[in-house]
Amino acid sequence: MGPLSLPPDLPDLDPECRELLLDFANSSAELTGCLVRGARPVRLCQTCYPLFQQVANKMDNISRAVGNSSESHSCARSLLMADRMQIVVILSEFFNSTWQKANCANCLTNKSEELSNSTVYFLNQFNHTLTCFENNLQGSTHSLQLRNYSEVCKNCREAYTTLSSLYGEMQKINERESKAEFGTHLCIDVEDAMNITRKLWSRTFNCSVLCRDTVPVIAVSVFILFLPVVFYLSSFLHSEQKKRKLILRYSLAAIATFRIKPVGLISTQIASLFVKPPSALTVMKILPAMQTVEGKLEGGLTILLENSTVMTQV
Numbered sequence: 001m002g003p004l005s006l007p008p009d010l011p012d013l014d015p016e017c018r019e020l021l022l023d024f025a026n027s028s029a030e031l032t033g034c035l036v037r038g039a040r041p042v043r044l045c046q047t048c049y050p051l052f053q054q055v056a057n058k059m060d061n062i063s064r065a066v067g068n069s070s071e072s073h074s075c076a077r078s079l080l081m082a083d084r085m086q087i088v089v090i091l092s093e094f095f096n097s098t099w100q101k102a103n104c105a106n107c108l109t110n111k112s113e114e115l116s117n118s119t120v121y122f123l124n125q126f127n128h129t130l131t132c133f134e135n136n137l138q139g140s141t142h143s144l145q146l147r148n149y150s151e152v153c154k155n156c157r158e159a160y161t162t163l164s165s166l167y168g169e170m171q172k173i174n175e176r177e178s179k180a181e182f183g184t185h186l187c188i189d190v191e192d193a194m195n196i197t198r199k200l201w202s203r204t205f206n207c208s209v210l211c212r213d214t215v216p217v218i219a220v221s222v223f224i225l226f227l228p229v230v231f232y233l234s235s236f237l238h239s240e241q242k243k244r245k246l247i248l249r250y251s252l253a254a255i256a257t258f259r260i261k262p263v264g265l266i267s268t269q270i271a272s273l274f275v276k277p278p279s280a281l282t283v284m285k286i287l288p289a290m291q292t293v294e295g296k297l298e299g300g301l302t303i304l305l306e307n308s309t310v311m312t313q314v
Contacts, residue, residue, distance in 0.1 A: 017075035021088070024058040028091050031055050035098065042192035045104035046115060046123065052099055053112060059092045106174060107187035118170055119190065125163045126193045132156040133200060153207035160201055161209055167194045 013021070034048040063076050079088050105112065107119040115123075136152045167190070174186055185191065201207050 013078055014075065017078055020058070020062050020075055021079055024055070024062060024088060024091075027051065027055045027058045028095070031095060041196060042102075042188050044098075044102050045107040045187045045189045046119070049104060049108060049112065049115075052095065052104075055092070055095055059088075062088065102188040103185050104187050104189075106185075107189055118173075119187070122163070122166055122170065122190055123193065125159070125166055126197065129156065129159040129163050129197055132159045133205075149205040149207065152205045157207070157209065160197065160207075163194070163197060164209070 031048060031051040031054070034051050035044060038044045038047050062079050080086060107115055109116050133152055133156055136155050137149075167186075170186055170190065
């Protein structure tokens with residue numbers, strides 16, 4: 001028996017289908033290189049979106065293409081469904097999945113043809129902030145641990161605050177529009193840029209920005225903490241005031257009692273002195289009573305004056 005050979009009718013790709021496959025291979029290689037180069041720091045969406053669109057277009061061309069031989073040997077069938085592995089399909093799904101996980105649609109316009117205005121403005125502000133950090137670090141000869149970053153915190157506070165506020169506004173707009181397919185994240189480029197800036201600001205430079213809501217929160221917290229003190233103090237003062245009122249009331253009642261009976265007795269006896277001359281025995285009886293009433297009146301008036309003074313001070 002002679003050597004084995006392949007059958008002469010082995011099916012081969014049409015030239016048109018081979019051209020589509022080579023285009024997809026070249027575009028995939030370029031996109032893969034771009035994704036790897038932009039992995040750290042993350043620059044996927046802003047640098048690779050033209051290549052992603054190119055790969056998507058090549059895949060669409062393969063899906064719609066029909067070979068010259070017959071419908072059964074179309075390019076779509078030969079390149080996408082001819083074997084179990086389906087390499088072209090696997091690569092296309094990988095690129096689509098990576099693009100969706102990165103939420104690159106949030107950085108681009110509706111047609112994904114270019115970066116959106118908000119993304120461009122944010123990236124410019126991000127670069128401006130990093131430039132501010134770098135400029136205020138120049139001229140320092142100390143090590144990273146001993147370096148004084150007070151100039152960075154002072155001179156770059158406005159740039160950092162602007163960038164942080166812009167990021168917050170983009171988050172609110174994204175949540176309102178629900179544009180992202182995976183949750184409400186912004187595109188990975190914007191998120192990574194903000195994370196880098198925050199780590200530099202808080203961890204490396206040890207800077208801080210006073211939040212606008214901090215002062216009201218502190219004021220409310222202090223007010224709540226002092227509420228029990230105010231309550232118990234007011235209760236104590238109110239009870240003391242009641243006690244003083246009761247003491248004053250009892251003092252006035254005692255003085256009135258002392259006034260009614262002895263004074264009435266003395267006035268009667270004194271009036272009798274003018275009717276007829278008093279005898280020595282009558283005078284001896286009246287003098288002790290007058291001295292007793294006088295002492296009680298002086299004591300009552302003293303108590304009244306003391307309580308009046310206390311009430312005036314309160």
